[in-house]
Amino acid sequence: MESPPAVHDLRSALALLRTVPGQLIETAEPVDPFAEISGVYRHVGAGGTVARPTGKGPAMLFTNVKGHKNASVAIGLLASRERVGLLLNCTPERLGFLLKEAVMQPLVPVTVSSAKAVCQEVVHYAGDPDFDIRTLLPAPTNTTEDAGPYITLGMCYASDPETGDSDVTIHRLCLQGKDEISIYFVPGRHLDVFRRKAEAAGNPLPISVSIGVDPAIEIAACFEPPTTPLGFNELSIAGGIRNKAVEMVDCLSVKEKAIAHAEYVIEGELLPDVRVAEDQNTNTGKAMPEFPGYTGPANQSLPVIKVKAITHRRHPIMQSCIGPSEEHVSMAGIPTEASILLMTERAMPGRVLNVYAHAAGGGKYMAVLQFKKTVPADEGRQRQAALIALAAFSELKHIILVDEDVDIFDSNDVLWALNTRYQGDVDTIFLPGVRCHPLDPSQSPAFSPGIRDKGISCKTIFDCTVPFKLKSQFVRARFLDIDPSRFAPGLFNSNR
Known part of the structure; x- marks a missing residue:
């Protein structure tokens, strides 16, 4: 029997899901990134705090996205604990322990040459006459009320302008124009600390946004203090999960690094003293659905990323998630579990x-x-x-x-x-x-x-x-422990 593919990027993750019945739906049915992708997946497998009807289901890959003939959109990759366990090669119940061990045995990222970085197979510079991130990126608009198209699974990577320490986190990114993206920081996030330092000196902060990566990176990026204090690069936890260092590459237009095997990379700068209203293009007063299950209010003053370049793989795959879905639960919750286990075990x-x-x-x-x-x-x-x-x-x-x-x-x-x-x-x-x-x-x-x-x-x-x-x-009723596979072989596996 052929062994399942080892997961190291988004494509190998999808390849693994193809080998397991019921874990992936691929569809060539035309779909509009404006509200339809999330509208479909809400029914198929969003779960989490999404308004019912919803539930647990397979991931989906949309290969016929209107307005983006050479790109696909994947959603729901991490929208079940069982699927996360499959992708991280761990039983679902032990995921917190896997991440706890990875925190204790981190592997620092390594840098590879541009020739080895598949994320730079195709390059678009902001100076190109037809450059427009809205046509280059099939970013979904989650609902008809959203402030605009959002990148929901962008690995934002930047470095402290004083110490050089780097960090990766996930933020709410709204496409605002042909070369501008707004970014929302919950107070205290590390990249915002870096941005404030650069802004205080009157300087822009170089930043990369890598989209469509190894699921281990998406999970690791969601660790927070005190487990990962300022200066701790969460990519090293992803290295610990895989027992292999994450590969990075130097950006082409800004002085920063990006994840070498990403499907897309946005290269840009966080501009000092520039702010925009999140819903400046729609005036809905709303941003996008957030993890508590409600649509978040549009922020009226957000920092701006000035995009310098977009690089991507050939026939790239945009990865997205629904904010209130089980996918958010996996990414935010499992690192929290690991951190609580780590602290209580010490105490x-x-x-x-x-x-x-x-x-x-x-x-x-x-x-x-x-x-x-x-x-x-x-x-x-x-x-x-x-x-x-x-x-x-x-x-x-x-x-x-x-x-x-x-x-x-x-x-x-x-x-x-x-x-x-x-x-x-x-x-x-x-x-x-x-x-x-x-x-x-x-x-x-x-x-x-x-x-x-x-x-x-x-x-x-x-x-x-x-x-x-x-x-x-308070002892629970004790039943005779019988192997049920003898009597219901279609329902039970005797080896489980």
């Missing part, structure tokens, strides 16, 4: 067995912690573990604590624990007035007069663990 070894950054929180707002109490002195430590997580990750809003016999990836099992092992008046811990995430619409003074400023929230711990002294009274 209380062996107690936290696993973590799930739940889809209902977009991978950011909610986590389920599986905690094992082995001695009487462990009572109360489960709440300490939750406090460690909440203190480290400002975006976490709710934590549910469960025992080792609860499947944290099964929401029904978690809710069962909430219903049979939780009393609201004694097992709820409130932490009011704590800074959280600005995209949660309930975190505003308009929602509650007790909230002082937008983005401040009441963080909450739901302790659904059994008190240690009562564990013997």
Whole structure:
């Protein structure tokens, strides 16, 4: 039997999915990048916090995109935990541990020559008479209300103008004109720190945006402090995942590097003291659907990337995601799981067995912690573990604590624990007035007069663990462990 292809870029990832039934749909049906691609995938496999009807399904590759005859669009590559596990060669339940190990054994990126960089097979310079990023890039417009076409999976790469340290992150990028892109920074993001330093000196900041890369890079790029402090290049985590350094290449028009195997690379500069309204071309007042499940408001003053060049592979593939989809949950949530595992293991070894950054929180707002109490002195430590997580990750809003016999990836099992092992008046811990995430619409003074400023929230711990002294009274019904494949061979694999 032929072994599956090793994944090192987007094309090898798609090749692997082709070998697994039900993981990829390829369609040559004509599709309009304006609202149709996301409109289709909403039904096929978006999941996450997308308004129902939606659900878990295969990734899709659209090969007949209107206005872009030589390009395709891929969506939903990471929109199921099972598919992420397949692409990272790991069981879905152990993904947090895989990333935790990669953080502890990072591999620094390496630079290759332009001759080895497939991302530079075709080059378009901004000085070319027909240069227009809107025709070169098949960037989808997610809904009819969006501020414009968005790049949702661009690996933004820039360097600190003072130290030279480089970083990669994913940001909301809206195509604003033939050579301008707006970029939205959540406060505190590292590339914004670099941009502010350059702007203070009156200088532009060189930046590259690599699109369509190895899924390991997309996951690694979503790590945040304190796991990856300022100066930590998350591409080294992707190297740790693959046990092979990520290959970079020097850009052709700016002094920065880009990911060598990307499908597309945007080369440009973040301009000092230049701002645009995100919806200047549509005046809808809205940006695009964001991970909490709502359409984010258009920002009226965003920094601008002045594009100097576009490079791409022959017959390139634009990769996109729906902001509130399970794909965001995978990218934002699994690094959070790894970080919580790393911190709690240092503080209380062996107690936290696993973590799930739940889809209902977009991978950011909610986590389920599986905690094992082995001695009487462990009572109360489960709440300490939750406090460690909440203190480290400002975006976490709710934590549910469960025992080792609860499947944290099964929401029904978690809710069962909430219903049979939780009393609201004694097992709820409130932490009011704590800074959280600005995209949660309930975190505003308009929602509650007790909230002082937008983005401040009441963080909450739901302790659904059994008190240690009562564990013997909360044993689940014990069934005989029979191999079901003898009786239902079509439903069960005896080797699983």
